[in-house]
Amino acid sequence: MPRKLIAGNWKMNCLRTDGVALARDLGVRYSGETEPAFDMLVCPPATIVDAVGAAISGSGVLLGGQDCHRATKGAFTGDIAAPMLADLGCTHVIVGHSERRQYHGEIDLMVSEKAKAAHEAGLTAVICIGETEAERDAGQALAVCSRQIAGSVPEGSTADNTVIAYEPVWAIGTGRTPTTADVAEVHAHIRAELSRVMSDSDDVRILYGGSVKASNAGELMAVANVDGALVGGASLVADDFWAIAKACS
Ligand code: PEP
DSSP, X not given: OOOEEEEEEOOSOOOHXXXXXXXXXXXXXXXXXXXXXXXXXXXXXXXXXXXXXXXXXXXXXXXXXXXXXXXXXXXXXXXXXHHHHHHTTOOEEEESOHHHXXXXXXXXXXXXXXXXXXXXXXXXXXXXXXXXXXXXXXXXXXXXXXXXXXXXXXXXXXXXXXXXXXXXXXXXXXXXXXXXXXXXXXXXXXXXXXXXHOTTGGGSEEEEESSOOHHHHHHHHTSTTOOEEEESGGGGSHHHHHHHHHTTO
């Protein structure tokens, strides 16, 4: 069974002072664990990746970006290339988050290209997939995940360079979560679909994301094929994020 990964997506939150304080707090807690049962990853906004990296340096907490461009460099004003994230000490980058798909028109092919760029830069791509509420109501949740895996997971993906985050769009930031039976069904389906595109699919970490809190983390993390969490809102409060991580122990 893969070791659990607890990842925080800070989104467009935190100025430098807040972000550094949060990162330091998590770093002290994580480095104080004798044998942490989980890996911890923080993905701050691009403006403070460097400062957060310095704050967690030596603690064992991992650093990630929230998005990257498919190209390594060039005339792409405002974008960030995967090698730039690697240059700042990132080991991971989130790609295909539903907010990128929704507000920036990112389609599966673009997500796949970004994940490939991440791999080429030596980063682990955290590829997000998940159905909208309308798709779930129409009974299409599994089909959407199949389609997104086929389209967003590039050739050359392995358990070392790829993490999948199942994030039902309707559960993100809403306080609503699927039942544990639904999570189990989708995660088992994702595992089976991954076996079509990767030889080491059993070792790929499949995170659940969408309104994970300290109060529901224990039951969600105990579901088969749930190998950790991608956490938005609750990752901005050290006590809450830490309590979620400890639910893996
Ligand atoms: C997310 O945006 O990745 C997320 C899971 O958000 P939240 O935990 O706030 O639902």
